[in-house]
Amino acid sequence: MTTERETILLRSLTETTWRFYLWAGMLLAAVAWGLYAYLHQLRNGLAVTGLRDQVSWGLYITNFVFFIGISHAGTLISAILRVTRTDWRRPITRMAEAITVFSLCIGAPMVIVDLGRPDRLLNLFRYGRLQSPILWDVLSVSTYLTGCVLYFYLPLIPDLGMLADHPDLPNWRKRLYRTFSLGWKGTQPQKYLLEKAISIMAVFIIPLAVSVHTVVSWIFAMTLRPGWDSSIFGPYFVVGAIFSGCASVILSMYILRRVFRLEDYLLPLHFRNLGLLLLTFALLYTYFNINEYLTVGYKFPGMHKTLLEELMFGEYALSFWGVQMMGVFCPIALMIAVLAFKRHQQFIIPGVAFASAAVVAGAWAKRYLIVIPTLSSPYLPTQGVPWEWSHYRPTWVEWSITLAAFAGFLLIYTLVSKLLPMVSIWETRDEEAADTEAPERWPAKWRPNPALGTALIVVFALFCGSLARAGETRAARKPKATVISLDWHAISPSQTPPASGGEHVMPTTTPRAYLMLDRVFGRVGPGISLHEEDRPLPSINATASLLEQGGAGLSFKVVDFSLKTSFGILALGSWPTLDDGKASVVIRDRRYGQYLLMASFRGDDEAQAARGEAMVDFGPRPPAALPEAGVLITPYLTAGIGLPFVLFYGTMWVVLVYAFGYLILWRMRRNG
Amino acid sequence: MAPSRRSFIQFLAGGAGLLFLGWTALKALSARVFQAALPPRSVAPGNHRWVMVIDLAKCDGCKDCTKACNKMHFVPPFQEWIKVYEVSDNMAAGPYFLARPCMQCDNPPCVRGCPTGATFKRTDGIVIQDNDRCIGCRNCIAQCPYSARFFNWGEPKHTAEELAHPYSIEHNYPHRMGVVEKCIFCPDMLRAGKLPACAEACTMGAVYFGDELEDAVTNQKGETIQFSKVAKRGAAFRLLQELGTEPRVYYLPPAGRKYPAPDEKPHAMGSTA
Known part of the structure; x- marks a missing residue:
């Protein structure tokens, strides 16, 4: 049943050499050391880090942004290629998705490591305020992680079903594969349902992925700090994320190809195509960099000037230009050299892989340069604190935890690559079978009943109408403001002399754009009205x-x-x-x-x-109320800020439940 | 079957109907779900709007305010809830002293960004800090443009006197590790009808404090001035107000100073900027 090609592929699952144990042991030691460092930090507080009141975010947040960044390409590339039915994707989607899942598993906890009181983590759910970018992150990263785990798992099901019958595997692993294959037998209805679930997920994972890194950038962009207070940050981060993620996919392709001898699967074609994608994003990233720095550098407004001088000519000049050279310019030059010239064709694989390694390293350093220099140039001058309090130098604890994060990522990747095939077997088999047969449409078991549907809609409308009326009557009962x-x-x-106009009139604030939603959905929040009567x-x-x-x-x-x-x-x-x-x-x-x-x-x-x-x-x-000027400071969630997030991520959860819960768990299993 | 015009119009009408229904549902639900009352902790005792006026012409940089504040709140080392900066507006202008408490902004970026509501705005204008709830994410520190927030990186050194009081958000001690600290305009002093510690300690009379709704501010010497008048005629400004934070601390410009300028003073602070 398995071909020669697949035997090579499955060798990574069946054979284990001493090199694997050595590698895994080293990684395990690094992770254990990181855990020790974290325990040390838990006991003594964040005082053991180099962070102080001025630079209060450091390596941990850098790592968080970096890992969330490289999580991007995997799923995004795989989803876009799936949606556009690109066939060369088949051997690489699995490892791309794996990067996403594992880097999210490492990146998300980095924020917890950064917390001063991790013991109060549940306060995020008990008292969570959706007006805070931190909560946006909690919402989007958790949705994304769930989505990516499922999106990684769905295309695994046929392979798991196949592996459950593989003769060379020990029994406990066969049983494991059997359980997780959810009764996969490869029947036509099962194939249809699986393909359907995967396509639905692929479509929805794209906006979800874009939203996640946008939200990560908003943690910074929603502050008033020079360098962060930038409208370009959302797309800048998304492009940077795909750029670094794409590079990490290429890098992992290169390494897995060498380690597991996947030359039959991962062809120069893959490196060429992904190299072109990486080159495109490198150029896009250059464009964003120019846009970001030129618009500030042309005008040099206020504190931005200090920051930009520090970055380009001051304390951070060496690292800034180093990162730009190593992370952007050199990879571009190298990739153009190997991709654009026929006579350099034999260097495509090492050339693109080397460029990717530089991009990944540069991406991490770039995240560092986004976080730290901004914090070390505050609006008010630094006075009367020790030098170390205003200049960030990471301590051994932070470096150890960072090392452990990378080691942990590699360890998960290594272990999973021993447990699961890193190239999708059934999809690459389909590719050989010339993929002519489109899956037949499975006859629907349940068709919507028009009469029932109409009745439901009418009932729903009546219900909504009654709710709306209830809301109105409640509003009418409120006491009206009286004349003083x-x-x-x-x-x-x-x-009483007539109050003369223009007597120290308090400045009225202009309503913000997102308040337009509140015009429709009701008042903004407690004690805040848009138009306070004069x-x-x-x-x-x-x-x-x-x-x-x-x-x-x-x-x-x-x-x-x-x-x-x-x-x-x-x-x-x-x-x-x-x-x-x-x-x-x-x-x-x-x-x-x-x-x-x-x-x-x-x-x-x-x-x-x-x-x-x-x-x-x-x-x-005047009645005790919160100031009119503060719009997002309301203690309770308001419609204007709550609905967009709840609707977007709510839709995502509905899709996840439908695609996995209904199509896979409910219907596919029963069709086995 | 070729699509007829009729069926396409039906299709469009169906879509419009769905949108309308969804809209109605959202409106009804949002009226239900989103509460419109203030929680009790946001409602401050008495109906005040506290405001501070700092007359920079009177500030001689003695740091009595900082010392008094540190003493009263047992402020951990290296934190200065009210900090005296030595600044100058441009190359030609001479340096002057700038005392910076928390600005108690009316549109506070820290409150906006707080994920748990550990820092929140009260109806009397104070931005208060609840360290029973703070998770130590330090987003507020990143958000604050005035560097007015501090973090307890390690376990702060305690004194017996500090530990004798039970924790209250109105005085914000005993201090704890891993949470954020800030100036809170001494709500416990205000409750007792006294000026905040910094205003009470400023023997130069540079720090005025009062209720905006009373239109009067008072300094340590008991000099009471009309807030709206002094703000208008004294050309009061607010620090970095172009950022839209709407601070509740007003400054009177350091014009016509009576004390020696920072660079002429014998005990001038070393500037480390």
Whole structure:
């Protein structure tokens, strides 16, 4: 049943040499050392790292961005090639998807390593605020990881079914393969359902992958820091991710080809095509780099200038230009040399692989240069802290954990490549069979019943309508804002002068674009309204009558007015009394609530000192509310920010459940 | 079967109907799901909007504010919740001292980015920090443009006096490892009707503090000035306000200073910028 070609392929599963044990042992030792370093960090806190208040993110976040980055190509390349029915993809999809899954398994925990209180990790779910980019990451990475594991697993099912019958394997492995093959027998309906599930997943994994790295970039782009505060960051990260991921796929192809002697499967054609893809992304990445730095460098605005000078000519100049040379320019030159010229054709495989290695190394260093220099050039100057607090030098703990992350990635890859065939057997077999037979359409068991469907839609509409009405009545019951009336005591008022416009008007903030959603879906959140009604300035005309004992007014005396506030007495000024002994003051401040107003006469040789007090009411204080300016600071989730995320990732979960739960677990297994 | 015009129009109408239904459903659901009330912890006692005014012309860089704050909150070493910078606006302008507490922004980037609501805005304008909830992701430190947030990298050194108090978000100690610290405008002092520690300690009278709704701010000397007037006539500015953070701390420009400039002072700080 297995051909010569497949025997070579399966040799990696059946034969184990001393070299494997040595390699796995080394990796295991590195991982164990990293675990020791992490325990050390858990015990003593992040003080054992080189991180301090100024550069508060370092190698861990660099690793996180790097591993999420290389996770990109795998699935994305495989999905795009699958959707476009490109046939040369067949031998490489498996190893590409494997890179995705394993690098996500390593990348995601790096954030936990970076946490100050990993013991409180569950707070993310207990109190999670979807307004925070961190939560976006939790949502997108977990969805993506699930999707990628399933997308890796689905095309494995036929191979698992085949391996379960393989004679050279020990029994426990056969049993394992049997269990996970979900009763695969290779019948026509099973093939149809599997192909269908894979195609659905392939379509949806593409936007999911794009969203994940965009969201990772938003952790940075949603801050106000120079260098991060950039609208180009989403696509820049996505392109950078595919670039580095593509390189890591090529690199793994090269290594697996050498180690497992897969020359029959991985042909120069694959290296050429993927090399072209890598070259394309290298050029795209160059384009993004120019765009990113030129737009800033042309204008040199404020703090960006400091950052750019540090990067290009200052402290980071060597690494910055080194990374650009090693990670972008040299690989481009090398790839053009081997791909564009016929006489260099024999160098395609080593040339492209070498370029890929440089790209992967450059990608890691580039992530470092994205994270650290920005943090070390804050808006306010660094003063009065020790040198080490403002200059980041990773410690042995961070390097050990980083080493362990890479070792862990390689270890998982090594172990899985001993457990599973790294080239899809059934798909490459199909390729040989000239892939003429398109899978027949399996007759649908259940057809939608139009009458039932209509009834369901009507019921749903009625339900929604009633909900909407319930919402409206609730809104109507809310008390309406009333007109403020001014009132006071003791000092008799005359009349309120019309509030003059332009008196210290607080700046109104312009509604942000995403609030348009809230116009439709209701108010933004607690205590925040888009259009707060213009509150008239509370104004008061206070009159103090300085009277003699007999009742006649004392004229031309100075009366001091003052107001008792929370922390002190606010002097309002002095006014002379007129003929009738009355001094009046117009108070037109932005003040609300009740205060003790005091009028005092210091006394002179004609009259004795006098004091008068009265409670004045400047009108009710505005209701306690969060400031209008803060839109995303609401304690509860609001529609404008919540719905897009919930809908996008909700759709993804529905698709995952449908493709895997229904098509595979429910229907395919029963069709065995 | 060739598609007829009729069937295509039916197809379009069906799609429009589905969109409309989905829209209605979303609207109804969002009205239900998204709450519109403030949680109790966001509602501060009393109806105040605290505001601080720092008169840079009066600040002589003595750092009494920092010392008082550190003492009152048992602030861990190398953290200065209110920090005195020595800055100058351009090459020609002489240096001046700039005290930087937390700006208690009205549009605080730290609160926006906090994944667990460990830092949140209260109705009195204070951006407060709940270290029972903080997971130590330090996104707020990355978000804050004022470098006003600090992290307990290791277990802070405790004093018996600090440990004698139970933890409260209103004074934010005893301090703990792996969480973020910041200036919180001393809510426990305000509750007692006293000025925050820094304002109380500033013998130069440079730090004014008060309620924006009372339109009055007071300094250590008991000088009470009208907030809106001093802000308007004194050309008050807010630090980095072009970033849209809407700070609640206002500065009066350092014009006409009465004290020697930083570079003339005998005890001038060494600038390490």
